[in-house]
Amino acid sequence: MLTTTFYNGLEWIDVYKDNSVYRRNERNILSLDIINKYKLNDVVFFDIECTGFNKDIDKIFSISIGKFNDGVFEASVYFNAYDEEKLLREVYSSFNRDNICTFNGMALDIPFLNARFEKYNINKLSYTKHYDFYRMLCPYVKVLGSKGKSLKNFEMLIGISRKDNIDGKECRDKYFEYIKYNASKYIDEIVQHNLEDVLNLPKLFNIVSYISANNLKRDDSILNSQQQYVKRLLNIRKLNGNIVESSVVSQKDARKLIYELKRKNTDLDSINSIITDIKNREKLYK
Template sequence: MKLLKSIMDIRLDFNPLIPIDDICFFDIETTGLSRDYHNVYLIGLLFNNKTNNSWTLIQLFADYIEEEERILLEFVDRVKDFQKLVSYNGDSFDIPFVKKRLHKYGHNWENVESVDLYKYLRENKSLIDIPNLKLKTVEKYLGIERIDFLTGKECINLYKSYVNNNSDHLLKAILQHNYDDLQYMPHLLKLYNLLEDEKTVRIESADPNVILHIDNIAFIGNNLVITGKYEPSFSIPWMYYQPFYTINMNSENAFNLTVEIKKARLSDDILADIADIRLIANNNIKTDLSPYDTPKGILVLRTGNNIYIKNIKAIVENLFLTHYNNRQ
């Protein structure tokens, strides 16, 4: 087994909402997709050094398939002190794969809390304009341009050749593929920041200022249902039931807003969920912020899989302020 250590100079141009001090990014390389019949031959771990803000990459490499158990146990031992494991599609692939292979050797792994950036982006994909969630596509969306000289499948063939001849050239190529994937993974936290900001409504005209964070947006029948958390706490919970909407701010800092919506055809091939703000809001909402040309008083909330979060946030802010001063 080889244990290789590299120091990386990774500079982030943003302040991650997920603290980087106690997290470990990781990525595995396998000989195939089957947890039952294929093996883990390389595991990369990347973490921030609190003292000098550099990053350390540890790569655990199995010179032979028979060393799989050793690198798995070394991985488990090295990540046990981190609060979170961060990956890209780790909940569906990396973590179940590692657990299955460990179980084969008679070991169990109670992993730490997982942050799967792919899963998070998939759940919020309707809020960003991105064609797909392939790692290279997401990196390009963030302005990261890199040339990937090898695919994961090509690395499998290189590894099989390496096992037979222990070529340093092959080893370097395999390690570089894993190195590149992990080098850029911390930058993906920027999308987490951007999406969390997209789902946050800051009401600075309230006294004190109020922050509402949208956790879920659901289109249920003829209703738009928005749920989330708010701060600071209110001494008295409040709720309002109106003909075309309801708003509930409960004592546990959770809010629920339900708004009546309609279907409308914007063109022959575009069907939309819309809200008529003349029925639910005062005159503070002036303009539809979707890319469509709509009649005055109409907000487009969704077309297909695209959600127009700015219009939804405008409704949340408007209805909150409508009743905020009358909440006693």
């Protein structure tokens, strides 16, 4: 039987022993224009908390999931201190939308989740588009005036003030304290941290929209000299050189293209792969 209590405005639903779900709904956290522009009704926002960074040894103990439904953002935190498999099986059905959104998920959340899913013979995540705000916003730190590259740094840019005051490492420490002392106050801090991570993710689309509307260039944007040179090399190969005029093209992109285009035996597949990556990156902001 499900039992319901309330914690700091969160509905706390005990699903079964040692596996709890905390839920909170928020209205008007983002304009309908932005929700519709980026088709956020098709996006699952999520964040994981784990005991370390070794996906083969460490385990996940908390996962926050957020989704838009009729303009309301529904956030849930799934917590299980002892049984990772139950936690993962409980949360798996929540990944039921075409696209996903994370902060540094390409480097941590996705490979870690998939490794743990594989351990328990659960299918890996399947998705079409991934909005990874770490990769999308960090190239614009200077032009945006951010003090750093952390999630909290970008939240501060748009006036977000958190209730929780711990970081990812401290969250792990709280987990081990909970295991040691079995004190519910540590769960409270873990849940609040994991919840705010996912509650604030959609709001960062305000920054993405600002970058797009103002056609901001990356801090490491392609140099004019590189741009002209790459365009000339692409045109020689009868490829569209206009791609390097995009504001998302970096100096690294230019160096990779120059290397491939100047090779004696040009690999068109490699060139097209770089161009496709630029186009896909560009689509994320529009």
